[in-house]
Amino acid sequence: MKKNKGSFFGVSLGVGHIMNVTVLALRVLNSVGYIAVPKSSLKKESEALSRMKKMPVHLEDKNIIEIYMPMKKEDIEEHWQAGARTIIDILSKGNDVAFAGIGDLLQYGTFHYLERIVQKEGFHTMYVPGITSYQALSESLNIPLVQGDEKLVLLPDDDVAYDEISGFDTVVILKKPDNLSLYKKMTETHKLFLGINLGKRGEKFGEIDNLDDDLCNLPYFSLIIAKKSKG
């Protein structure tokens, strides 16, 4: 029986250690004919594609579709629409498509922007979760994220007031951190840890010694975990 419509899978590749990918993610990637990857720059290879090339995925059997999804806000809706049209065209012919992204696509993933358009057109969509960057940093630091009665806050960036987050035991701040005045206040109550390029060339992680130096010229793949100082 020929399938009328393909399914659209959002497959999370994880971060950090290359084996931080689930069996389900690999199973889905190896089962489809088409793999889409987001590309933030026209000049450089997709980060997701680079990571996937190191995994046991049979890319030689696949059609790779690079979806241009720039980080800039202007015209971004237009790029999502164009990407979704490409996917819908393939799904309409009865092919399954997996979209592969770094980290966990359930948390600030780019899959969602395509998925909501594709779903509106009546296609089946599905998320495959993955290891997040804050789990990978916590793993590298060998310090658990939360234990016992501790509470955690997850923020997409550091555009936040200190009072909103100071009461939480663990604060995770994603995206390139640069709000120095916030972090200066935070050091009074929390220990700050930084992770840079986890699982990639130039990987660095550890406790922040000097805010001005450590937060200077950070690459895009940087994040902070703040842990409340005890006693």
Add this chain to the structure above:
Amino acid sequence: MKKNKGSFFGVSLGVGHIMNVTVLALRVLNSVGYIAVPKSSLKKESEALSRMKKMPVHLEDKNIIEIYMPMKKEDIEEHWQAGARTIIDILSKGNDVAFAGIGDLLQYGTFHYLERIVQKEGFHTMYVPGITSYQALSESLNIPLVQGDEKLVLLPDDDVAYDEISGFDTVVILKKPDNLSLYKKMTETHKLFLGINLGKRGEKFGEIDNLDDDLCNLPYFSLIIAKKSKG
């Protein structure tokens, strides 16, 4: 060359779909001679062991060590000490030990209680992250946890004031939910979703229709995700 001291690995098994386990987790489990699992009741099999039996782990080659870790607060430190002594004894003879637990051991996992004792005695310890229950619920609901500028709060239980969390877009509440008055307030600003026994017999998930009915007699493996209502 004979190793003098073994290493102690905290291996997260994930939740939900049985293939929600990482390649790294399987690799570590298959590489050690000893696998420890937490057991919360002396009468029933360890939940972690039941889950692991469905995975491609060669348990027939392993020594399985059940560590009694009851949920009750009384004498719990004593049980951790006894468990850690058992592990230290095996590590001292040069054997590696993996402790396997459901979900992500970095987030409210029981590994930490043993690991801090084992580490103090000079042994190498390491976390292997996994898929959390809130990722598994989000996957089942087919709704991302956070997108764009949304902020998330993760709580171990519902012993919290509404005002502390009402401003957050996504609120995750672990452990058997029973604070009905909190949830009644929350429904004014958030949509509530419940997950029960994800990946196990009796699995259920969906939006909460009726608080009194839906939160009645919940099993231990239950959690809530609240998403801020838009507009």
